[in-house]
Amino acid sequence: MMSNNHKLKVFSGRANRALAERIANNLGDTLGRIVLDNFPDGEISVRIDEDVRGRDVFVVQSTCPPVNENLMELLIMLDAFKRASAARLTAVLPYYGYARQDRKDVGRVPITAKLVANLVTRAGADRTLALDLHAAQIQGFFDIPVDHLHAAPVINDYIRTMNIPPQDFVVLCPDEGSIKRALIHQKKLGGAIAIVDKRRSSATETQQANLIGSSLEGKVAVIFDDMISTAGSVVGAANVARRAGAREIYACATHGVLCGPAVERLRDAPLKQLILTDSIPLPPNKHLPNIKVLSVAPLLADAIKRIHFNESVSRLFE
Amino acid sequence: MMSNNHKLKVFSGRANRALAERIANNLGDTLGRIVLDNFPDGEISVRIDEDVRGRDVFVVQSTCPPVNENLMELLIMLDAFKRASAARLTAVLPYYGYARQDRKDVGRVPITAKLVANLVTRAGADRTLALDLHAAQIQGFFDIPVDHLHAAPVINDYIRTMNIPPQDFVVLCPDEGSIKRALIHQKKLGGAIAIVDKRRSSATETQQANLIGSSLEGKVAVIFDDMISTAGSVVGAANVARRAGAREIYACATHGVLCGPAVERLRDAPLKQLILTDSIPLPPNKHLPNIKVLSVAPLLADAIKRIHFNESVSRLFE
Amino acid sequence: MMSNNHKLKVFSGRANRALAERIANNLGDTLGRIVLDNFPDGEISVRIDEDVRGRDVFVVQSTCPPVNENLMELLIMLDAFKRASAARLTAVLPYYGYARQDRKDVGRVPITAKLVANLVTRAGADRTLALDLHAAQIQGFFDIPVDHLHAAPVINDYIRTMNIPPQDFVVLCPDEGSIKRALIHQKKLGGAIAIVDKRRSSATETQQANLIGSSLEGKVAVIFDDMISTAGSVVGAANVARRAGAREIYACATHGVLCGPAVERLRDAPLKQLILTDSIPLPPNKHLPNIKVLSVAPLLADAIKRIHFNESVSRLFE
Amino acid sequence: MMSNNHKLKVFSGRANRALAERIANNLGDTLGRIVLDNFPDGEISVRIDEDVRGRDVFVVQSTCPPVNENLMELLIMLDAFKRASAARLTAVLPYYGYARQDRKDVGRVPITAKLVANLVTRAGADRTLALDLHAAQIQGFFDIPVDHLHAAPVINDYIRTMNIPPQDFVVLCPDEGSIKRALIHQKKLGGAIAIVDKRRSSATETQQANLIGSSLEGKVAVIFDDMISTAGSVVGAANVARRAGAREIYACATHGVLCGPAVERLRDAPLKQLILTDSIPLPPNKHLPNIKVLSVAPLLADAIKRIHFNESVSRLFE
Amino acid sequence: MMSNNHKLKVFSGRANRALAERIANNLGDTLGRIVLDNFPDGEISVRIDEDVRGRDVFVVQSTCPPVNENLMELLIMLDAFKRASAARLTAVLPYYGYARQDRKDVGRVPITAKLVANLVTRAGADRTLALDLHAAQIQGFFDIPVDHLHAAPVINDYIRTMNIPPQDFVVLCPDEGSIKRALIHQKKLGGAIAIVDKRRSSATETQQANLIGSSLEGKVAVIFDDMISTAGSVVGAANVARRAGAREIYACATHGVLCGPAVERLRDAPLKQLILTDSIPLPPNKHLPNIKVLSVAPLLADAIKRIHFNESVSRLFE
């Protein structure tokens, strides 16, 4: 609905300002001026510090921890931009918090991922730009258009720079739920497939039993996941791979939440490198020496430019 | 819309569980069972632990600090209750956070108090029960029915037990904005009126100049406000009263937010007693010896009972 | 959401066509052609008499008395413009009727100011342009953007032309509710402050008792209010000022409703001049010789131009 | 959605209080207490004067002239009842103003009948009870349930008491648009059919030419219409019938708007009797001696009772 | 809301692709690429095969039989275009199925024409372009703008090419419901009027009795209707005309549904020619030799162009 006379402007919440700045830089611009603060009682105050009337506004906010603070800040910013007569409001969510609460597996629980979609829409977003949603169905939680990007090309490009010999390359799935994602990477990168059979892992302690598929003996195992939260799953898979004789073990994930015991677990894990993106900021105390952070800023900037100029976003993936 | 075959049940978020329990006790019941927790990444998990299908559910949650946590918890609870087929959902908000962001005094700011109303409605509330909203117009921010209670009768009853001699009693307004509220109390309690003239206070340092109305010399000054946040205003008024020769100084407020320098200021203030309600929980480290906490639980319980049984809530004030 | 290829066009209802014409003139244009009439049974008929498809339409209608006629005419016009495919519809409300019904002070009353906001939105307005709303919170009654202008600069400019000696200038507040507004004017114009203490006025008849603040003896008193309805309050204040020895008394208000006994009261009041704006048309029989009408047309025209060209409206006040 | 423990209560606006009282009487009740007034500036004030929480409320308001006053009063009442927590709100519209603005026959006009439906719904009505809507499609303008009653049985019962000899009875259609309605009456009452051919009437002046169908010579002609507004059509038809030799001429209509030249025209018309209902109040100055007013109160009361007790309203017509 | 930088693009469902192609040709363009198919279980699959982000999209779909297939295909296409970020979505409905279900004549039936309007809006249409709706009130079933075209000029132009002598030309109404439509044609084309009196037709078998108005003896009778469904009404009228001595009989209708016994009836009917438009595709087995199909493609293309360029659509009829 935008035409070129609605100037594009990117604003950032406080969740991941570094990423937002990189996005703006990629667009050859600086971030829009906005004053974000907390009153003494913790209430968030927002004041947009430049004219946004008729602008095509993109608000970058990862709803990573502290998720409730970051989500409320996003909602309040959306309200301010809407009332300030922005021409169009796109909520850019490099990380979509509460994404795992996307169904009712038991009775009397919320579907918080849907609630978040409703709140973002109610607060005034006209569209959403997301990255590697935990479940693709979350797009359908919105009635406004959602552009859903994938960090896979960014991660794959990096993996290719490692020059792992094709015959040594094994894609390792930490559990059944990640098979689909692993296959997408394997289709691009080649390599064999192996799956950690979690059910047996807990029951037996033998080495061979808990791996399905390709042998890891002397191979380079690469684990792919969408997010690393407490790191239990990825570290478990790494340990299995180590016991199975893998020569080198890598893990990749778009979203590095790294909460709870994650850092401790990762510090002790047999991982040569953990590859993450900057969808969530990594504070210094979590930045282990073997963590490599790739930036999704060029990807998001490109999508923002295409959205603004009405060019195909799907073509980003061709 | 309720009939007697929809059983009433009160549930509580984690913001002010003590108040919610008092409300349930006043209703001769216990709180409904609900499991509220945080995942390691800080996301809130909600599981209602008893059947609520067809129940008339009241969810008690003060959106006091940490306001964003408490507000999101309320919204997620509402989503869970709605999906669990509660017959009717009333959000009980003894303290309504963000109430002071109720207008745009400058350009490009949010009206967060309206946003909160929209979010609470979108998440599934059928009605709201509130206490001493900072601005009465916030009722109009909702399209669902709002029952708006006042703690004034509770506070006035307590003041009466002090037996202040009528000729000594002076209602002291800390600023122009509080005159209306002060007059409501004075109408019930009698006494003279004095107003702190803040504009002059800063300019001059003389004692008489910054007081308008009744003399305080040898009198008992009682300050009324709706909330005490950083306590700057109330402590300033107390100091003026002290300099004006008041014999005893009391301050009353419905909502004791007591954030930032509040406790420190109050500790040094010439207040004989600070009277608050339990709309916001007062942690031990804030509970100064001269603070008296009155409970609004009987008031809220009575309103809940009347709402449930379709009796007049207005009659609570007659 | 507008671009320059959506031509701006101003239309007027029948409430205040003179003001709308002045606005159009200020924009270097004429009013859009629209045929407004009543059928013999009083139903309003609307026919837009020029093409509006893709236009940026501003509909000027003060909802002054007869308020229900004017409000319904506005709603019907909005429906016609929406169905005629206007690109954007802005309801320009120089006077917002029912603004004082903005809260429930007693039980079982409407919040008509909110209802009006809902009706205007439902009928098709995309945004609203308002002038000196009775309560700033009314902005929050809308979920569509509201630009809220103030006539204070227009009135202050006029006051300055009077060249009242600074030491003689006293801003007189007719009641507690108008203190805030008075302070805004006083901040720009200088002068002392005095407040009519209404509660005592009724009780006692003595001259000094019912004035708080600066003495008026030999001074020039200027009363500021947002609207003059039955004129009871402003005439009461003028009489107090007269008894207090004021040399000259002026009254200013944005909205001159002048209903009921207003004209009679004003005719007998000790006012040297009553300064109003043309937000509400003043029929000849109400146009007393000492009434001065300032036009808000330049202000509204400027705001319309800025809204159309996506320029900051806040800057109007700098 | 009502159960018996939600007490039924009928309230009335000021448009047609006499009818509302008759409805309440037919229900063995009195009207609910509500204070309706106008402020000096003409704004409507509403205060419900008895508890309505959890009641099944029916608000009777004909939106007859002054239509805008009556419609706004209805909307404000609905807002008040909704905020006062009525269990269910039914707008009872014995006459639906603006019903003829139900389509866009030319470009750039409103569809006010649809706008009214939207406004009534937005203001809070849960359902509508209407009588002889000008076009049946207006039911579809609502997404809330509409019960649509017909006064035909009431009118037919009265016609039967006249004992017109069947062979003398001719149903006369004043124009093509009324043929369908006429056939409905004729199906119940018997008689021949004649149609006034308006197109020729204006061109020629001969007597026979402008009538299609049965001869009226010496017959009793009965004209049926849904509403009589300026009475041009019905008086024209009566004159045609007189010239065609009709012995007696009657006219019947549900809604007697009688605006503009209606009374004057009717006074001179060759009508033995004009039969109307009390859907619109008939002031004494319009009550010509030959007007007979039938009450639809029993019909509306019966429908209200059936709606309240969840009984079939369709059965009213069997 | 469109500006010229949003390129216009026409897409077609499978209901009437030939018409859509003609429309695109008239616009000097080709149809947009979209892949429409059915999965083996009959579910419709939609994939838009070119970029539509920021385009002004018109989706042509007649909801003719199979109506449910065609309607669902339209709704699914709308969902796909909305999620693909089309700038504006216009549903072009040359034939509006379910239009006759526009009221509740008996209790407990749907108003499907309104339901369809709600579904089309909910699925994402921003506006609708329709042709000869069965009832003009259907425009009011939509809250989005509807442009309502009439095929009458197309049909009249064709009739004029027949050069029927004015004195021989009789417009024949097949029933009372079609009188209004017939008069519109007669106003443009001249000629006399005759009406088939259906009520009597069934009762008596005499030739003269069942015709009202002009004699048909030796005349050219032209029947006008909005749609021909089972052809009962039009063939009945043709037979009446034949018995009444008409020399030639024509029938015209915008929408040729031709379902059930229609083709059989028409084959045996005394019609010299049946004139239809291509609003509904006519399969070869229904294309009788005496059927003439006029194209509404130029009319629809012109309207689409005007909508896109914000020019008056009303002017199409001047």
Add this chain to the structure above:
Amino acid sequence: MMSNNHKLKVFSGRANRALAERIANNLGDTLGRIVLDNFPDGEISVRIDEDVRGRDVFVVQSTCPPVNENLMELLIMLDAFKRASAARLTAVLPYYGYARQDRKDVGRVPITAKLVANLVTRAGADRTLALDLHAAQIQGFFDIPVDHLHAAPVINDYIRTMNIPPQDFVVLCPDEGSIKRALIHQKKLGGAIAIVDKRRSSATETQQANLIGSSLEGKVAVIFDDMISTAGSVVGAANVARRAGAREIYACATHGVLCGPAVERLRDAPLKQLILTDSIPLPPNKHLPNIKVLSVAPLLADAIKRIHFNESVSRLFE
């Protein structure tokens, strides 16, 4: 929101009337009377043939093939029930068509499963009762409450009657996507797990290579899926099992769509028995001798009863 004075009534569309009758029988009732038909042009006509005002209505309709007919019939029925003032409307969807269109895997496609949720809600459903949704996230596509049942207990009960020796029992997953479902059955039924590795199956033709997990040699393989559509996947798995030496092969699925080549494939497949439920009707020509149909009517009836009487539906699974 229901109380006991709102009588429960079950109605059925034409998609699966036999199941609806079984549900009604299980409730000790007969189906509600409703007349469903098609006009000659294929439009669906609906007339509810008994009073439903104030009833708690459950409309049973599987949106199985012909899916668009069945879905539109459901929507039209919902419209009719809503307008007939049903107290509450529950759409009972034993099979939810379009469930697999639940995400955008490529650009510019619809999310039809979400569209269906929006349409069902817009047409008037207050709640939904579904069975084995293809993706659990579809619950989140609704903002109205969804009760989601599982046929697993019904199927498991039947499997248990087969008395397969535990050591012979192997749960066979036809692909990776069905592993989760298989594990749910295996948890209740015991047995080993084997997975068909589809990727390899296509590449190689060797027998062992395409099975992961437990050996099938001499075992009883039971395949579990949620639906059988063209039967390609299940028959492929059966063939793999046969080649792997399985002694007996069973397949189970809740929804037997059996479209396209399904019956042909199944006729030739090495399946001892195919176990389906009656969520979709199985016409005689598809009812192969080795198909066993279990009824979900008791399960659905129990859920309906619990919903009506406000009892826990979750307890159905304990």
